[in-house]
Amino acid sequence: MLFWTTIKIALRSMLANKLRAILTMLGMIIGVAAVIAMLALGNGAKSRILGWVSRMGKNTITIFPHNPKIPPVLNGAAEPLTLGDAHAMLSIPGVKYVSPVVTSGDPVKWGTNETYCNIIGCASTYIIIHDFQVQSGHMFNDFDTRDRASVAVIGPETATRLFGSQDPLGHTITISTERFQVVGVLVPKGRHGWFDPDNQVLLPYTTAMTKLMGRAVALNHIDMQVDHAVDLTPVQNKAEEILRIRHSLIKGDEDDFWISNQLQVIQMANNIGGAFTMFLGSVAGISLLVGGIGIMNIMLVTVTERTREIGIRKAIGARRRDILRQFLIESVLVSLMGGLIGVAVGVVAAHYVKFRNFSGQVEPHMVILALSISAAIGIFFGYYPARRAAGLNPIEALRYE
Amino acid sequence: MVELKNKSALLEIRGMVKRYMLGETEVLALNKVDLSIQEGDMVAITGPSGSGKSTLMNILGCLDDFDAGTYVISGEDVSKLTGDKLADIRNRLIGFVFQNFNLLPRLSALENVELPLLYSAHKDAKAAARKALEAVGLADRMHHEPTQLSGGQRQRVAIARAIVTNPAIILADEPTGNLDSRVGKEILDVFHKINDQGRTIVIVTHDSNVARHCRREVQIRDGQIVDIIEHNRSARQLVAQAG
Ligand SMILES: Nc1ncnc2c1ncn2[C@@H]1O[C@H](COP(=O)(O)OP(=O)(O)O)[C@@H](O)[C@H]1O
Ligand SMILES: [Mg+2]
Numbered sequence: 001m002l003f004w005t006t007i008k009i010a011l012r013s014m015l016a017n018k019l020r021a022i023l024t025m026l027g028m029i030i031g032v033a034a035v036i037a038m039l040a041l042g043n044g045a046k047s048r049i050l051g052w053v054s055r056m057g058k059n060t061i062t063i064f065p066h067n068p069k070i071p072p073v074l075n076g077a078a079e080p081l082t083l084g085d086a087h088a089m090l091s092i093p094g095v096k097y098v099s100p101v102v103t104s105g106d107p108v109k110w111g112t113n114e115t116y117c118n119i120i121g122c123a124s125t126y127i128i129i130h131d132f133q134v135q136s137g138h139m140f141n142d143f144d145t146r147d148r149a150s151v152a153v154i155g156p157e158t159a160t161r162l163f164g165s166q167d168p169l170g171h172t173i174t175i176s177t178e179r180f181q182v183v184g185v186l187v188p189k190g191r192h193g194w195f196d197p198d199n200q201v202l203l204p205y206t207t208a209m210t211k212l213m214g215r216a217v218a219l220n221h222i223d224m225q226v227d228h229a230v231d232l233t234p235v236q237n238k239a240e241e242i243l244r245i246r247h248s249l250i251k252g253d254e255d256d257f258w259i260s261n262q263l264q265v266i267q268m269a270n271n272i273g274g275a276f277t278m279f280l281g282s283v284a285g286i287s288l289l290v291g292g293i294g295i296m297n298i299m300l301v302t303v304t305e306r307t308r309e310i311g312i313r314k315a316i317g318a319r320r321r322d323i324l325r326q327f328l329i330e331s332v333l334v335s336l337m338g339g340l341i342g343v344a345v346g347v348v349a350a351h352y353v354k355f356r357n358f359s360g361q362v363e364p365h366m367v368i369l370a371l372s373i374s375a376a377i378g379i380f381f382g383y384y385p386a387r388r389a390a391g392l393n394p395i396e397a398l399r400y401e
Numbered sequence: 402m403v404e405l406k407n408k409s410a411l412l413e414i415r416g417m418v419k420r421y422m423l424g425e426t427e428v429l430a431l432n433k434v435d436l437s438i439q440e441g442d443m444v445a446i447t448g449p450s451g452s453g454k455s456t457l458m459n460i461l462g463c464l465d466d467f468d469a470g471t472y473v474i475s476g477e478d479v480s481k482l483t484g485d486k487l488a489d490i491r492n493r494l495i496g497f498v499f500q501n502f503n504l505l506p507r508l509s510a511l512e513n514v515e516l517p518l519l520y521s522a523h524k525d526a527k528a529a530a531r532k533a534l535e536a537v538g539l540a541d542r543m544h545h546e547p548t549q550l551s552g553g554q555r556q557r558v559a560i561a562r563a564i565v566t567n568p569a570i571i572l573a574d575e576p577t578g579n580l581d582s583r584v585g586k587e588i589l590d591v592f593h594k595i596n597d598q599g600r601t602i603v604i605v606t607h608d609s610n611v612a613r614h615c616r617r618e619v620q621i622r623d624g625q626i627v628d629i630i631e632h633n634r635s636a637r638q639l640v641a642q643a644g
Binding site: 312315318319 | 485
């Protein structure tokens with residue numbers, strides 16, 4: 001009963017002084033909105049990466065031709081990844097499939113229709129490594145690769161863009177000036193940010209290297225799948241050992257390539273999430289501190305202004321704890337209302353402010369966290385003013401003008 | 402009269418001393434005051450301004466502490482109590498009516514009257530508050546806030562708030578001081594009505610006419626009781642008819 005009366009009184013005095021209430025809450029609003037937006041963006045980034053990783057295929061290792069530890073200016077000296085490097089990987093125990101990969105971004109045409117997509121030159125095992133299925137037609141085979149056949153397997157998105165509702169099988173598409181016959185269409189996987197596995201054209205790597213890349217020898221990457229019963233780390237170490245020998249690196253040289261596996265990418269995603277959380281912690285912590293000090297300030301003013309009221313309450317029998325509770329409830333109410341508005345602002349911000357091409361994902365636990373923090377701040381920063389009110393001498397409080 | 406004297410005192414102070422320091426000089430606001438008040442009594446405290454009336458009332462109301470002496474109310478020795486125990490006494494045993502009403506703004510009359518009951522976790526505060534407001538003749542103003550009420554109505558709300566807890570004693574420090582004489586008389590009628598129902602009342606006043614309406618008049622000067630006058634009932638009624 002007293003609880004609800006207290007809340008009613010607090011709300012009435014806030015309504016009577018709207019501008020002051022809003023200014024008091026502003027710090028909390030900004031702080032909590034920052035918490036929500038940051039958590040949501042961190043979460044969005046993480047789930048985007050994890051989603052992408054999970055679509056890369058299971059137990060995969062990818063070898064890139066540049067080591068990110070080496071400054072780009074020195075990369076010119078690096079040995080490119082070659083078909084020989086790719087073949088050498090097959091000798092590692094536990095490696096099931098290896099596919100050299102070359103990529104290009106040329107437009108793809110069918111009749112007057114044209115679209116941009118990833119053009120990937122790869123081995124027939126590429127779709128096994130990356131867990132693609134063929135919905136119609138078939139994947140090109142090793143004979144096509146050997147013969148540099150002009151065949152293509154296209155993603156469902158590419159098929160729709162070029163052929164609309166028509167069946168693409170058997171039709172001839174043009175890339176650059178070369179013509180390829182569509183022999184298969186992949187099953188959709190779903191777009192994931194910048195990486196759209198449904199909008200791509202797969203060609204035999206032999207065909208792609210000779211016809212589209214001017215007989216280039218450098219691979220964009222080497223993708224491989226390891227037996228699911230085998231640990232990734234020893235395979236990765238062995239691959240590093242072989243490549244160091246093949247690239248004539250001596251002891252002390254940095255690798256001139258970069259081997260990554262799914263676990264590392266998952267870890268990276270978690271690290272990015274952690275970094276966001278740290279960033280959030282400092283930004284939100286500072287603004288919440290400012291918000292809390294604002295609340296303490298206004299509560300001290302309120303206690304002084306209402307000294308007489310406190311005296312009256314004590315005269316009719318309010319105990320220390322009654323007064324303490326009243327002012328704590330008020331400061332928690334102010335900070336919680338600030339928190340609620342902050343959550344609303346943060347949710348809207350996370351939804352509309354797109355960061356590159358991912359937006360924030362708000363989850364219930366973030367809202368609960370933000371509101372709990374708001375309430376805790378109300379208690380922490382409201383305690384001192386409330387204690388001051390509770391400790392007032394009744395007769396002196398009644399005499400206060 | 403005789404039966405009243407036979408009862409043990411509801412309220413009793415002995416050797417009450419209260420000092421104030423005004424810079425270097427010491428003011429003896431109460432100088433060894435002895436006073437006992439019986440249940441059902443209606444006592445007027447009179448005396449010139451600065452004689453110590455309010456100081457005495459604040460001590461009787463457990464609002465202020467004192468430097469020497471004892472104070473027993475309803476068998477409880479208040480001299481040794483502090484903090485929350487005193488708050489409890491103020492809530493249960495005392496109803497205080499101030500000269501300047503001291504109602505909480507932004508609360509309706511009903512909510513103001515309810516407030517003391519909320520601090521004692523009363524079961525049906527609303528109903529009790531309604532009854533108290535009806536008793537002071539404000540049944541039709543329950544939902545008005547203090548700013549929407551006249552001075553006399555505000556003081557009625559304050560009286561309702563004082564009686565709502567069913568206290569042992571009502572203390573009123575110049576309750577008509579901020580009211581014009583006609584309204585002041587109405588308020589005194591309310592106090593008489595409450596006293597007729599058996600409730601003990603102590604009222605501070607400047608007005609000797611008001612004092613004559615009470616059973617006893619305690620005259621204070623320079624922090625000391627100089628005289629206690631008994632007004633018998635017929636005299637009181639005569640004065641009431643004359644006034
Ligand atoms: N808070 C105070 N500080 C100092 N002196 C005070 C205080 N309150 C009252 N006094 C002094 O005590 C004496 C009695 O005051 P008070 O009880 O208010 O008188 P009354 O109510 O009879 O007019 C006066 O001399 C007054 O100046
Ligand atoms: Mg006075």
